Ligand SMILES: [Zn+2]
């Protein structure tokens with residue numbers, strides 16, 4: 358079992374399996390909300406175990422389509438934990454259980470600040486990998 362939580366521990370969740378993929382998004386939005394390191398989880402292997410009522414949502418403004426979830430008590434950025442998709446990204450920094458996983462890609466590298474140096478060999482995409 359892999360566990361995760363926000364900074365104040367109000368919101369807690371668990372994963373029954375290791376996430377399938379890890380990626381880093383360097384877009385300004387992910388950076389500003391502090392959720393650049395993402396793991397992708399499948400909805401049937403992910404469960405919010407505490408504090409669902411503490412999760413607040415920042416609604417995406419067009420052209421963006423993905424809402425941002427955060428803990429309304431401590432402000433921790435959680436990723437898309439309320440998503441209804443089959444697979445969605447959550448903030449890897451919220452994971453309390455450590456496990457082996459390798460970052461597979463960097464996206465929106467064109468929006469990365471110069472002071473941030475990429476130190477792994479994962480694939481780099483200037484924008485979204487599908488663009
Ligand atoms: Zn919190």
Ligand SMILES: [Zn+2]
Nearest residue numbers: 382383384387
């Ligand atoms: Zn992003």
